[in-house]
Amino acid sequence: MRVIGLMSGTSYDAVDAAAADLRFDGDRLVLTPLGLLSQPYTPELRAAIAGSLPPASTSMEQVCRLDTGIGRAFAEVARQAVEQLCGGSADLIVSHGQTVFHWVDGGTVRGTLQLGQPAWIAEATGTAVVSDLRARDVAAGGQGAPLVSILDVLWLRGRPGVPIALNLGGIANITVVHGEPVAFDTGPANALIDAVVQELTGREFDVDGVMAGRGRVHDVLLERLLSEPYYGRSAPKSTGKELFNLAYLARALEGLSEIPADDLVATVTALTARTVADAVRRYGGTEVIASGGGIRNPVLMDQLASELGPVPLRSTDELGLPSAAKEAYAFAVLGFLTVNGLGGTVPSCTGARHPSVLGSVTPGARGIPAAGRDARPPVSLAIE
Structure with a gap:
């Protein structure tokens, strides 16, 4: 058909x-x-x-x-x-x-x-x-997401170890293909990065991660962003831009001195990398197979690879499924x-x-x- x-x-x-x-x-x-x-x-x-x-x-x-x-x-x-x-x-x-x-x-x-x-x-x-x-x-009684998990489970079930499928769209989600599979939204992927870039520059996204690459991560802001209770909730769970939007960032910025635009973008990019990697570590992932628009951001991918350490990070293209359309x-x-x-x-x-x-x-x-x-x-x- x-x-x-x-x-x-x-x-x-x-x-x-x-x-x-x-x-x-x-x-x-x-x-x-x-x-x-x-x-x-x-x-x-x-x-x-x-x-x-x-x-x-x-x-x-x-x-x-x-x-x-x-x-x-x-x-x-x-x-x-x-x-x-x-x-x-x-x-x-x-x-x-x-x-x-x-x-x-x-x-x-x-x-x-x-x-x-x-x-x-x-x-x-x-x-x-x-x-x-x-x-x-x-x-x-379900979350209605991530529905892509059935493809992940059927496709990756035979791979050794604990393969984890990752989608980096506006929101990041993973599927853990091991034993009884688990899937959930980890938090923002491109949602905050794009929102900050649009608000500060009028451009739609951080092309090639240039702004994030120029900036420095603001450690205090990052820790405030990581305090969001959603990250600590058990799976299954799902989220969206209803939570992860500029208002979420504005609350974290309260009381801080003005942060340069590039540093803001670098910080929310680091947030995506950290929260995805935390989720992978929590489930003992042995490889991450990524897709979605976020894989075209080299700075995000470099940060994610660094956060994952020895866990290999590859794209679905390497396994025969075009990542742009997974x-x-x-x-x-x-x-x-x-x-x-x-x-x-x-x-x-x-x-x-x-x-x-x-x-x-x-x-x-x-x-x-x-x-x-x-x-x-x-x-x-x-x-x-």
């Missing part, structure tokens, strides 16, 4: 599309990458998303406009992916949408909201769409499992009471792809 996964993460900078051929081979799920593309949000849409996120307030009119605008942006990327990556025909599209709120109350997730009306995608492509994949896990591939897998009537969660990773078949399906011009009559839950995933 040719499946396209669509993803925009908590950095809300672009829509990524990854196409794959997915099939069952006995108890294996085989993923053959067919290519990927990425389309930035327009400046207007990106500004509208940024203006609606906490701690900003919004209105139902703005929510409706965003749902349509994001849906149409996803639809255009999906249309391009069908033509350019799938030769004009795909069997299924899986859309994560854009997370705009993740409601956490005392460590319990009460709800999560991803916008991007899937009807626009189905209409533009004629292809069935699986969307709204996080809500069912939340309803089953999450999009993961959602393609989730949607494929959905139309085959199979659960898409690992309860020990999300904290749910049981595995759940995820998402809602919007029919395409040919209806909904037929589920495999004898599909059984896979025990491993191969990239071929």
